[in-house]
Amino acid sequence: MGTSLTIGKAINAGLRASMEHDPKVLVMGEDVGRLGGVFRVTDGLYKDFGADRVIDTPLAESGIVGTAIGMAMRGYRPVVEIQFDGFFFPAANQTFTQLAKMRRRSAGKLSMPVVMRIPYGGGIGAVEHHSESPEAYFTHTSGLRVVTVANPEDAYWMIQQAVRSDDPVIFLEPKRRYYEKSEVDTGASIAEATPMGAARVARPGTDVTLLAYGPMVKTALQAAEADTEHSIEVVDLRSLSPVDYPTVVESVRRTGRLVVAHEAVLTGGPGAEIAARVTEECFYHLESPVIRVAAFDTPYPQSRLEEYYLPDLDRVLDGVDRAFAY
């Protein structure tokens, strides 16, 4: 039985299912309670689960993540909301020096089942610090898992999988896609859902692999639709750390070409690591270098310029064309 849900509502429903499943699951962050979050992703949870489980915190990101670590030590499974990507940075110390390293530091005696939900990416006409794509900071940090979603089905299941993970999970939510809607089979079993570590072929093709994640998956699918010359296979990466290389490599060995598209900046972005690894594993199958379509190595610009800054349909198609120039 399908229910039509937006990505935002699907995460909400997934959080609700997680809280019903396990009384140790808590939601905490700025404005997540009474208001239901600035994007309303936690809407209704405060009313139904109460202030002890849906905690409106003081306005201090380091404090949120730091206290979540302590709660996890006490046996809770906090789901932390960082209100916007650019506001993660005050919590960087707690995330990188404590959350990510606690298991290793304790030689496995402590686990950190903490989920950090972060609305990320641009395209909403926002002021500074509200449109960033900081995923490379997380994927560069050992001890964290990093996932992102591109559709309501994944949003519903992956948030639940993230909550059940005994590792800290950075759960990146494509904020400009919150209102994308499709059917979700909420009656299915979590055991049957695709594991959150797996990439997925979102659209099969034969000439080039177009790899995207989060907000760029929709753009990639549009590009595949628009390109009448080439048969584009779109791979939705889903998990940024670890990367499901077997799925990516299998696709690239078939198509012989890879274009990686992301909103994160080019240099040191996820595409750089994927390009290096795919080159190692697919060297004799590649017909062209791995092409990256990414944001420029500049600070995110004022919103009136973001349509030029963000990789859009044309930039992605241009990237595909470059892959065929060899």
Place this chain on the structure above:
Amino acid sequence: MSDTTAHEEPELIQLLTPEGELTGHPDYPLDIGAEEIRALYRDLVLVRRVDSEAVSLQRQGELGLWASLLGQEAAQIGSGRALREHDMAFPSYREHGVAWCRGIEPKELLGMFRGVTNGGWDPHEHGFHLYTIVIGSQALHATGYAMGVQRDGALGEDGTAVISYFGDGATSQGDTNEAFNFASVNNAPVVFFCQNNQWAISEPLERQSRVPIYRRAAGFGFPGVRVDGNDVLAVLAVTRAALDNAREGNGPTLVEAFTYRMGAHTTNDDPSRYRASAELDEWKAKDPILRVRRHLELNGLADEEFFASVDAEAETIGEQVRTECRALPDPEPLDIFHEVYAEPNVHIDRQRSEFADYLASFESAGAEGGR
């Protein structure tokens, strides 16, 4: 412009004078017998001995680093002995005396400073979290843990209290201040125990705080108290009161234990570059161990035989620490990959496997008579 707050003489809670006289304090009555005082004396002497042995071991190259607790024994033993078994402590990295009270063996502390572990003990088994090196971070962990205690309904007379240790330098950190605020608005059962040892490496207290540290609590809306950190009885009484207040659901307290770092910041530090020896002499007169000994002697609560037996025990422990430290085995190279994640991780697994093959390639080369 007048600024009276900064100049008012703060009250210092003291029960036992440096001369060994038990004066008591009306707000902090302490019902304590001779046996218990002798036990505290033993703790103080033994942790000082473990500490001095660790400094020697560092000098001999057996440890990479050591952060000495010299001078802070009373602050640590007094607060450590105030904890109940099911209480939870979040240390910084100098709390060897508290670790002692929580049943952590010295060799486990040494393992971290030798570089064989990143913190070897089980925090839950001992009610003592791993050492936290990034200054102030653990104050938030303690607060979050205390918020968990609240949600467990584990408050009341037999409830659980949480204590966070940090130094005067940490009071400048955002995390410490965020912890004060989170604890306050949530009324969390946590005691913030600041060992003000007057120095954050080379920076004196006046570079960290314009007001006495314990007065910071007022701005966050909970009580703060300054205790003579070299008086083990006062620290015991004040910490016990703060812990009981927390466990009964009355929220946080900031305890400022006014003490002195008699040694260097760590074995890598040279305090002669930034502080005068006269200051050290002044604090030597307030030694935390000497005053307990004087008290026991003056009141005939312990005889020479007792003191000799404690000294002998200290020597035995020193010897034991030395032997155990040298016997700590180096971890296996593949330990690098252990326990990074709770769940299987393909990247880590792959790198472990490649590195294992790489290491094995030297062994097979050796077997074939290679280099």
